[in-house]
Amino acid sequence: MSNSAGVVVDELRQACAGMQTLVDGVRPAQWGAPTPCSEWDARALLNHVVFGNRSFTSILHGDPAPPQEQIRTMRDRDYLGDDPAAAWRDSADGLLAAFTGPEVLGREFRSPLGPLPGAGLARLRITETLVHGWDLARATGQSAPFPQEIVEATLSFTRRQLSDGSVRSALPFAAEQPAAADAPPLDQLAALLGRAVG
Numbered sequence: 624m625s626n627s628a629g630v631v632v633d634e635l636r637q638a639c640a641g642m643q644t645l646v647d648g649v650r651p652a653q654w655g656a657p658t659p660c661s662e663w664d665a666r667a668l669l670n671h672v673v674f675g676n677r678s679f680t681s682i683l684h685g686d687p688a689p690p691q692e693q694i695r696t697m698r699d700r701d702y703l704g705d706d707p708a709a710a711w712r713d714s715a716d717g718l719l720a721a722f723t724g725p726e727v728l729g730r731e732f733r734s735p736l737g738p739l740p741g742a743g744l745a746r747l748r749i750t751e752t753l754v755h756g757w758d759l760a761r762a763t764g765q766s767a768p769f770p771q772e773i774v775e776a777t778l779s780f781t782r783r784q785l786s787d788g789s790v791r792s793a794l795p796f797a798a799e800q801p802a803a804a805d806a807p808p809l810d811q812l813a814a815l816l817g818r819a820v821g
């Protein structure tokens with residue numbers, strides 16, 4: 624694994640650790656709290672991210688893509704059970720282990736954006752973890768504990784990706800919302816991906 628490849632895996636590890644801190648901080652009564660993603664409460668939001676981790680782990684393991692109808696059914700399952708924090712931890716551990724496989728970061732894989740190298744998939748997971756961490760923090764009254772330099776790198780990556788309008792249309796995010804130029808980078812990322820940050 625090259626040094627630059629190792630950096631993206633380390634950034635993903637830190638993003639997952641930040642999300643774990645948020646998940647551990649959710650009180651039992653807060654799992655039904657509304658989130659900035661209007662279709663999901665806090666539990667459904669985390670379930671979505673856990674499903675994403677598991678799906679990307681399958682991609683990295685070379686599993687064949689299931690039919691779209693099966694994906695919809697899989698997306699609706701409950702992956703959290705009685706212990707959402709443990710479910711998150713297990714999904715993150717599996718994802719990180721998959722990214723450390725031999726030559727994974729340089730190999731090309733299918734993705735929601737078309738073929739991407741493994742390092743690109745890691746960037747997508749970092750982006751999803753950060754923005755849904757922001758959602759969960761907002762829903763539960765917590766501060767998002769993600770390292771500033773990782774948020775800034777992810778904001779730059781996401782802006783580059785979304786400069787191609789066809790990429791945005793392929794992603795399940797709302798239209799970009801306004802954010803002040805001096806807003807925290809995580810708020811800017813959330814606004815870029817359709818969140819009202821005011």
